[in-house]
Amino acid sequence: MRKNKILLLITAGILMSCSTANLSYEGKTFKKSYESISVENLKRNLSVIASDEMQGRDTGSEGQKKAGRYMISEYEKLGISHPKSLTDYYQNITKESLNGRNGGLPDSENILAFIEGTEKPNEIIVISAHYDHIGTKDGKVYNGADDDGSGTVAVMEIAKAFQLAQKSGKSPKRSLLFLHVTGEEHGLLGSKYYSENPVFPIENTVVDLNIDMIGRCDKDNCGKNYVYVIGSEMLSKELKIINETANNATNKLELNYKYDDPKDPQRLYYRSDHYNFAKKGIPVAFFFDGIHEDYHQPTDDADKIDYPLLAKRTQLVFATAWELANRNERIVVDKK
Numbered sequence: 285m286r287k288n289k290i291l292l293l294i295t296a297g298i299l300m301s302c303s304t305a306n307l308s309y310e311g312k313t314f315k316k317s318y319e320s321i322s323v324e325n326l327k328r329n330l331s332v333i334a335s336d337e338m339q340g341r342d343t344g345s346e347g348q349k350k351a352g353r354y355m356i357s358e359y360e361k362l363g364i365s366h367p368k369s370l371t372d373y374y375q376n377i378t379k380e381s382l383n384g385r386n387g388g389l390p391d392s393e394n395i396l397a398f399i400e401g402t403e404k405p406n407e408i409i410v411i412s413a414h415y416d417h418i419g420t421k422d423g424k425v426y427n428g429a430d431d432d433g434s435g436t437v438a439v440m441e442i443a444k445a446f447q448l449a450q451k452s453g454k455s456p457k458r459s460l461l462f463l464h465v466t467g468e469e470h471g472l473l474g475s476k477y478y479s480e481n482p483v484f485p486i487e488n489t490v491v492d493l494n495i496d497m498i499g500r501c502d503k504d505n506c507g508k509n510y511v512y513v514i515g516s517e518m519l520s521k522e523l524k525i526i527n528e529t530a531n532n533a534t535n536k537l538e539l540n541y542k543y544d545d546p547k548d549p550q551r552l553y554y555r556s557d558h559y560n561f562a563k564k565g566i567p568v569a570f571f572f573d574g575i576h577e578d579y580h581q582p583t584d585d586a587d588k589i590d591y592p593l594l595a596k597r598t599q600l601v602f603a604t605a606w607e608l609a610n611r612n613e614r615i616v617v618d619k620k
């Protein structure tokens with residue numbers, strides 16, 4: 285018994301040391317791309333996405349469409365295209381497919397940007413965030429700067445960093461899908477639609493890294509460099525290790541797993557878009573800052589965002605995606 289135990293400990297030790305020393309983060313291109321994720325750019329994009337002009341981005345509203353057009357114009361400027369099988373960046377969703385919990389919604393769109401992998405182009409890494417919010421009520425605009433303007437601009441910034449790496453001669457091995465979903469606030473409708481009408485086959489979808497609220501802090505954690513990570517070992521033990529390795533190689537945030545407990549009363553694992561991927565057996569990790577006083581209030585504004593922390597969390601998701609896109613073997617699904 286004892287001997288086996290020692291052997292196990294040695295094996296675990298070797299595994300751990302392998303996972304902490306990761307060569308993929310030592311190259312110049314990674315560093316340059318990672319450092320391109322900037323406070324200034326996140327701020328510039330969020331000041332537009334979460335402005336009053338977008339009228340709180342309610343699903344199918346003109347304000348949401350305007351925000352969508354802005355995002356697309358940024359992708360075009362960067363030279364990042366949409367999946368080839370689509371005629372443009374939109375995955376159109378008719379009102380019949382948007383039967384939300386609050387009743388009838390107008391037609392709306394998911395927005396998809398895409399960088400094709402060189403070695404394994406059919407294997408897809410999804411990075412998602414919802415770009416809808418809850419609109420305008422009693423003359424007050426609910427700007428949703430954190431929810432989920434922060435995730436929206438983070439996804440755009442991660443795409444920009446991968447594009448920079450590609451320009452510097454380091455294209456990702458796997459393909460990257462930057463998925464901006466609609467209808468989240470009405471019941472995860474855009475991601476549900478995507479998971480049921482995927483642009484790339486579900487069996488080729490390796491992982492979903494979902495970002496929903498990463499620009500603020502909750503009262504237990506203000507002043508700390510932290511992020512909640514939810515669901516990262518639910519379907520693949522490797523994913524949690526990869527995310528931790530990425531974190532150790534970069535900003536060393538405190539990764540808080542409080543909401544990872546499926547018995548947690550907040551049930552956050554079920555409450556954002558990644559869940560529609562997990563339901564299909566795709567490993568997911570959900571990045572989140574906690575519930576704060578401006579959550580779903582008209583005061584969730586861009587001037588309350590902690591931009592340096594938003595940049596650090598964005599860099600963590602980028603580093604995790606970098607390894608998932610470039611490692612030799614696709615991560616293994618080992619749990620149901």
Ligand SMILES: [Zn+2]
Pocket residue numbers: 414431432468496497
């Ligand atoms: Zn949200």
